[in-house]
Amino acid sequence: QVQLQESGPGLVKPSETLSLTCTVSGGSVISGSYYWSWIRQPPGKELEWIGSIYYSGSTNYNPSLMTRVTISVDTSKNQFSLKLSSVTAADTAVYYCARCSGWYLSPFDYWGQGTLVTVSS
């Protein structure tokens, strides 16, 4: 059974960079069959796809966040990571990592439990 677990600071100051890591167990990020994604959900709001990465390092980002987002993969640790720069209060959200059931445009079949990141001074 694939499991994903997010980790990282729960509080980030405005204008700084949010950094999260997702550790995958029960499966491998090197699997050629899947993309790995970050999705966020502001309190009481809908889900927003941030971006996805393939084990090769190929990435696809939401254009609304593209200028501030970097997703990377560390195959040796079976992890992938998210960096979001120049954060504001609007970036306060629960951040989920998830597996795409195929290429980056596919449903998300496994999710982490989510981690709340608050942007505040």
Next chain:
Amino acid sequence: DIQMTQSPSTLSASVGDRVTITCRASQSISSWLAWYQQKPGKAPKILIYKASRLESGVPSRFTGSGSGTEFTLTISSLQPDDFATYYCQQYNSSPCSFGQGTKLEIK
């Protein structure tokens, strides 16, 4: 970008009821639609993909239908575990996008 609109936003129903949630896309997405169930404090769980295909392990009381721009999720006989928020997601074109959610409440 494709906008996804769900209706209703809130739905009150009783155990045993049959309920339907609608999801409309701002342009055709063929059958590239998924439905998720989310409970408070938990991650979404996929129920249906490709508009009508049931994810493994999901009870058969959940049914998805539709194509193009209009889709429905039907729960044939509500169980206590079904009270949650439901989201549709289009994955026809990037960026993939979600509806605003339908909260299914106990009447």
